[in-house]
Amino acid sequence: MRKPLFVLPLLFAVNFVYLFYEQQAGFNILIFNILLLGIMYFYKRIDFGIRIHVFVVSGLLISGCTVALFGAGVGLFGNVLSLLILSGIAAYPGLVVPLNVPLASTSAAISGPFNWLKAILSVPESGSETGKLLRKISLVAIPLLILAVFILLYSASSPYFNRLTGDFLANFNRFFKFLFSWISPEAFWMGIAAILMFFIYIFGSYNNSLNVFDETRGEDMVRSRKPFSGRSTLLKSEFKSGIILLILLNITLLVMNILDIYHVWLFFEWDGGYLKQFVHEGTWLLIVSV
Numbered sequence: 117m118r119k120p121l122f123v124l125p126l127l128f129a130v131n132f133v134y135l136f137y138e139q140q141a142g143f144n145i146l147i148f149n150i151l152l153l154g155i156m157y158f159y160k161r162i163d164f165g166i167r168i169h170v171f172v173v174s175g176l177l178i179s180g181c182t183v184a185l186f187g188a189g190v191g192l193f194g195n196v197l198s199l200l201i202l203s204g205i206a207a208y209p210g211l212v213v214p215l216n217v218p219l220a221s222t223s224a225a226i227s228g229p230f231n232w233l234k235a236i237l238s239v240p241e242s243g244s245e246t247g248k249l250l251r252k253i254s255l256v257a258i259p260l261l262i263l264a265v266f267i268l269l270y271s272a273s274s275p276y277f278n279r280l281t282g283d284f285l286a287n288f289n290r291f292f293k294f295l296f297s298w299i300s301p302e303a304f305w306m307g308i309a310a311i312l313m314f315f316i317y318i319f320g321s322y323n324n325s326l327n328v329f330d331e332t333r334g335e336d337m338v339r340s341r342k343p344f345s346g347r348s349t350l351l352k353s354e355f356k357s358g359i360i361l362l363i364l365l366n367i368t369l370l371v372m373n374i375l376d377i378y379h380v381w382l383f384f385e386w387d388g389g390y391l392k393q394f395v396h397e398g399t400w401l402l403i404v405s406v
Contacts (some may be wrong), residue, residue, distance in 0.1 A: 121235055122346060125314045128155065132310035136302050141188040145195055146180035151178075159318050163208045174202050174299035208268070208322035211258065224320025229312065231319035234260065259361035266368055266405055296372075341401040 131151060135144040141240060156162045162169050176198040182191030204220030205211050209226070211220055236254050271278040271285045280283055296304065 121232065124155065125232075125311050128314045129310035131309040133303050133306050137300070137306060141183055141192050143184040144182040145192070146177075149176050149195070155314075156202075156206060156317055160383040162202075163209060166209060168205055169209070172198055172205055172398040176202060178198075191282060203320060204317050204322075206317055207320040220322045223322045224316045227322075228315035228318070231321055232315045237320065255357040256360070259357055259364060261362045262361060263368065266365060269401050269405040270368065270372045273376060273397075273405075274372060274401075275371050276379045280371070280375065 128151075132148065135148050153162065153176070164170055176195065179191050179194035183189075183195055192247060200221055201217055203218040203224050207224035208216065208220040211217065228347075233254075267281060267284055268288060271281055271288075276328055
């Protein structure tokens with residue numbers, strides 16, 4: 117059975133917002149702990165045959181019960197600390213040395229969203245029709261989403277590019293105003309944080325080269341290769357998606373440069389605006405886009 121990669125993160129976010137939006141720490145902490153552990157067990161991210169997993173899960177549940185009984189305090193601190201350690205050991209099940217926990221948690225936070233995208237793109241060709249359709253949509257939707265981010269940056273850095281895109285910034289602001297008229301901004305961003313948290317705990321991974329202390333190898337380094345075990349058709353599809361993204365980004369950057377050359381280098385007209393702010397804000401946004 118294929119795990120619900122789209123639905124479960126959204127349901128997790130909805131439950132997270134329901135439990136914590138405008139709520140004090142109490143019984144909701146314990147409910148959240150049980151919910152998270154259940155999902156992690158479903159995805160086989162915790163193994164009760166590993167001693168450190170048993171210790172951390174026990175600490176999480178005990179501190180959760182303490183918060184449920186006595187409210188925020190030392191119990192809440194212990195619960196947050198247990199959650200941080202849990203994200204590390206989920207990404208690095210063989211972890212033994214405590215010094216590697218912060219690096220494992222950081223690696224999980226960085227790799228989680230990317231691993232989720234890889235899982236979305238790895239739907240086999242022989243899978244269900246729905247799965248293949250979602251994969252084809254994601255191959256186009258992901259480049260378009262990245263393109264929208266770059267258009268937003270270019271629109272903020274250049275008023276000429278913004279006008280060419282039909283006042284993209286104003287439309288972007290109007291969209292969020294409409295969204296926040298139905299959903300509280302705090303609840304929306306809590307939901308986004310919950311989705312990222314889901315990616316960290318369920319899809320986070322660890323690079324052994326980050327170890328402060330190597331737990332598995334001796335003094336001699338041995339080169340090891342991991343042969344590709346997937347399907348060549350998947351690589352071809354991802355290659356096409358990357359080509360689409362590369363072409364779109366280069367076309368966007370070309371248009372941006374042409375507008376700058378025409379309006380700033382050749383035919384610049386000062387409209388009374390603050391030139392220092394115009395130059396430096398645009399430059400920093402372009403640096404971010406790079």
